[in-house]
Amino acid sequence: MAGRRVLVFPSSVELGPVLAHLVTSRAEKAIASHGRFSLGLSGGSLVSMLSKELLALPNLDCSKWIVGFCDERLVPFDDPDSTYGLYKSHLFSKVNIPASGILTIDSSLPVTDCAEDYERKLKEAFPGDGLPVFDLLLLGMGPDGHTCSLFPDHPLLEETNKIVAPISDSPKPPPLRVTMTFPVVNSARCVAFVSTGGSKAPVLKEVLEGKGDSLFPAARVLPTNGELFWLVDDPAAASLTIQVERLSSGAKL
Numbered sequence: 672m673a674g675r676r677v678l679v680f681p682s683s684v685e686l687g688p689v690l691a692h693l694v695t696s697r698a699e700k701a702i703a704s705h706g707r708f709s710l711g712l713s714g715g716s717l718v719s720m721l722s723k724e725l726l727a728l729p730n731l732d733c734s735k736w737i738v739g740f741c742d743e744r745l746v747p748f749d750d751p752d753s754t755y756g757l758y759k760s761h762l763f764s765k766v767n768i769p770a771s772g773i774l775t776i777d778s779s780l781p782v783t784d785c786a787e788d789y790e791r792k793l794k795e796a797f798p799g800d801g802l803p804v805f806d807l808l809l810l811g812m813g814p815d816g817h818t819c820s821l822f823p824d825h826p827l828l829e830e831t832n833k834i835v836a837p838i839s840d841s842p843k844p845p846p847l848r849v850t851m852t853f854p855v856v857n858s859a860r861c862v863a864f865v866s867t868g869g870s871k872a873p874v875l876k877e878v879l880e881g882k883g884d885s886l887f888p889a890a891r892v893l894p895t896n897g898e899l900f901w902l903v904d905d906p907a908a909a910s911l912t913i914q915v916e917r918l919s920s921g922a923k924l
């Protein structure tokens with residue numbers, strides 16, 4: 672791993688512009704090196720924060736972006752629970768990501784078929800023998816320490832064969848979902864967690880300061896060769912005793 676950086680902002684107001692800068696700087700770097708930028712998205716509060724910050728940028732050009740989902744809820748796209756549906760209305764409808772560059776699940780399929788179909792789409796989008804290597808994955812963390820749809824104590828934490836796995840017993844509704852597995856997550860060139868609010872403070876301390884073998888899925892995100900950022904606000908970081916970087920909105924990553 673290229674090293675973990677824990678970045679603490681006074682609030683999400685200062686964090687947001689730095690998240691947008693991380694996205695555009697990694698996009699610029701990826702396009703210069705291999706002609707396109709692959710971005711994996713997560714749901715939760717990230718949807719509105721990321722959309723707002725990206726749309727505030729002058730001259731945002733997403734014509735060479737390819738976007739996938741770190742996990743997705745198996746519901747129709749017009750269901751308020753659909754992560755794709757939310758991004759469509761908040762972001763995709765307002766920027767120039769080519770339609771062919773947005774990798775979505777087929778929500779009409781049963782969950783196992785849906786995961787296989789999505790895995791096939793990822794393999795097609797990332798040709799070659801190895802795992803898909805995303806330029807940037809944006810992740811959230813639940814108060815139970817889950818990330819993607821990888822939940823504490825769930826057998827999927829040990830999945831090493833599949834790129835995308837089905838889950839039909841998600842402890843957080845809706846129960847049917849598909850999720851990237853750890854091997855894909857940890858192959859990314861850069862992974863950034865965004866976690867804000869005081870409800871995250873206890874689990875954030877466990878995840879960042881816990882000793883080895885943590886049971887928390889978010890603690891298992893350790894990109895093999897990539898960068899790892901934690902972008903958090905003061906309330907989420909309130910219990911941390913490790914050394915952190917205190918930043919404000921003008922920071923460049």
Ligand SMILES: O=C(O)[C@H](O)[C@@H](O)[C@H](O)[C@H](O)COP(=O)(O)O
Binds near residue numbers: 814
């Ligand atoms: O599919 C889901 O249920 C959500 O996407 C979920 O996994 C979310 O990413 C985390 O709970 C963090 O959410 P917040 O950043 O909103 O706290």
